[in-house]
Amino acid sequence: MRPAASMFGTHQPGDSIWHRCGVGWKYLVVLALTLVALALQHPWATTASLVLTVAALLSTRLPARVTLAVPWSLVALLAVLAGFQLVTGQPDAAFVVPGNVLQAVLAARLLICTTPASVLVDALVRAADRVPFIDGERLGLAVGIMLRSVPFLAGAFYDVRDAARARGLERHWVARLSPVVVRAVGFAQATGEALAARGLGDGSADDAPFVRRAR
Template sequence: MRRRQQFLGRYLPGDGWLHRTPAGAKFAGLAALSLVVLLARSPWVSLASLGLVLLLGTSARIPLRELVSPVRRVWLIVAFIVVFHLVFSDPVTALRVVSTILACVLAAGLLMLTTPVAVLLAVFAALARPLRLLGVDPDRVALTAALMVRSLAYLADLTAVTGDSARARGLERNLRARTVPVLLGAVKYATDTGRALDARGLGDPDPERP
């Protein structure tokens, strides 16, 4: 599965202004934008935020194809949400929910495109340092973030491959053919990841740590 590292867009080396912006500032901007669109609960705010993300990406010389690549990974989910709200709710709600999802996903993708993963993990570990007073290991927080990014990418790619397989067998409309392999693959992936962590002594907290 060669595309698994590109769920939110692979890191693109460059010299644009977003590449030169500190990772902490970009992470804070992502958090602020997500809070605004989630708390405002307005389709117009979400659409404006979506437009802002696209503007920031193009001004940072990120190819539009790479910028919108996360949408291609979640289009099936977005389509389901649209249909669900059109049937059980109203068009305004559908527009609000979808625009909120797209704004947050594209903003996260823009962060990934302009920031090496190692730098992002260092930011996560730094943000978690105050939690050391509560007995939380910042390195484990960084590891959890790394696993989350890798797992999301893997599951997105697994979903795409499963859809291609179902389509090749003429079962693209069969919900079982499109979902059961994904569920089984997710369980196997979680089990294999847990065993790998355990084999490296990362499965349980270190009893010698305070």
């Protein structure tokens, strides 16, 4: 599984209540689980949010390796966060800060694993269209490009790393980063050409990217 997918998960078909639930309700549940813990910054709130999030993920009836597995990169980040708080003499924060990060990642999986990406983006576009001066279609396009770009760039980095390791160049940063930069530039150019072919992205340079144009 790709690193980006192992962090946030990918859509998995199913027939649980979360799969059948409307995307708007799922957004609200994820926000409620996450924002309460972030606002209170207390160990019991973090614990409660984690327990409720894990229970919700288990109720999706998806494999635990999809919904609950924690990649090593995230474990390392949580360890660094906890260690920093301990060093600065904040034992409560050593649990609350990494706990809230872990809870947010797991809550995101509840949304992503039970909802197709296209449905998530469509819901975001509809919500943005209700905000004055926001062009929901442009915002949705930007989010769609981001959803494509992050896995592509993460996959490129790990592909190049594996290739460099096979050639004994795992410590050679130029050999590892140069192909990633080339792939990133190529991806950006291809995306720009696709947008231009559809008549998008040709506005004036001082236009705000998500502001709705007057018709």
